[in-house]
Amino acid sequence: MTVRLMKNAPLAPYTWLRVGGPADRLYLPNSEEDLAGILRELPDKEPLTIVGVGSNLIVRDGGIEGTVIRLGPGFGKVSVDGSKVTAGAAALDAKVAKEAAKAGLAGLTFYVGIPGTIGGAMKMNAGAYGGETKDHFVSGRAIDRKGRIVTLTAEDMNFRYRHSDVPDDLVLIEATYEARKGIAEEELAKIDEIMAKREATQPIREKTGGSTFKNPDPGVSGGRSAWQSVDAVGGRGRVVGDAMMSELHANFMINRGKATAADLESLGESIRSDVRAQLGYELEWEIKRLGRPA
């Protein structure tokens, strides 16, 4: 087994927000055999955390206890067979969107603006512009804590809004999607359009984590989306330390440079508390917060 193991490994460089303490042990496996080997050897009580490219994560300042797994490029292959697209869990969503479009398949272009991996997309039911992972997902593969390969159906995933039923210690390794027949030039043009729209409306060049909060149930929020809720309590541009709610998109947090995870989390909690007090409903975090406080 040739797996890279790093002890006390800083995790901030592995996240978009660039915050957080170290993992006790970080593994970067590059093959199914290596991954299965690591999992088989984990003591039963060892805490296990899986990360993708950290585009939806705040790792807390005290780091993550136990073992953290981040899949290496060996899990990044994308292949097209007829109308089916199969992607390794470390493949970037954007790569899947582009490969499908180039092959003249329609339906997966929405992935181009989501900066995560297919593993993160499956776990989170990532979606944008009316498309969601669940719309095209056929089946998935994963490896469990005993090192066994598990096959997942759409029913097993039980996708809901930015949520699936994947247990936190199951390592997703591959997804297969069904796409529709399309015209390559048209799909590639849609990709350019989505990228231009993202650039204009989201702080994608900043250290950010995407949508901070899920959209609340419109029946409860009087139709306000998450960004409208943040705006309604004066949260746009709010600052805690070097953490800030973006001026460009009120539901995106950014690290202006030296923010800690605690700054980001307390900024989010201050918005949640104002929404609760002033608007009378809960905003639920979409960003996953992992690990121990400093």
Ligand SMILES: Cc1cc2nc3c(=O)[nH]c(=O)nc-3n(C[C@H](O)[C@H](O)[C@H](O)COP(=O)(O)OP(=O)(O)OC[C@H]3O[C@@H](n4cnc5c(N)ncnc54)[C@H](O)[C@@H]3O)c2cc1C
């Ligand atoms: C600028 C920007 C724009 C964004 N826009 C969107 C958007 O339009 N729509 C949207 O849905 N999201 C959006 N996001 C959020 C984010 O990109 C998605 O949630 C993405 O799916 C997360 O993937 P990741 O690889 O970064 O996962 P991470 O952030 O690393 O992890 C997210 C969750 O997935 C789990 N996970 C990751 N990989 C695996 C795996 N292999 N096996 C098991 N569990 C795993 C982690 O444990 C964690 O619970 C945006 C983020 C940014 C920074």
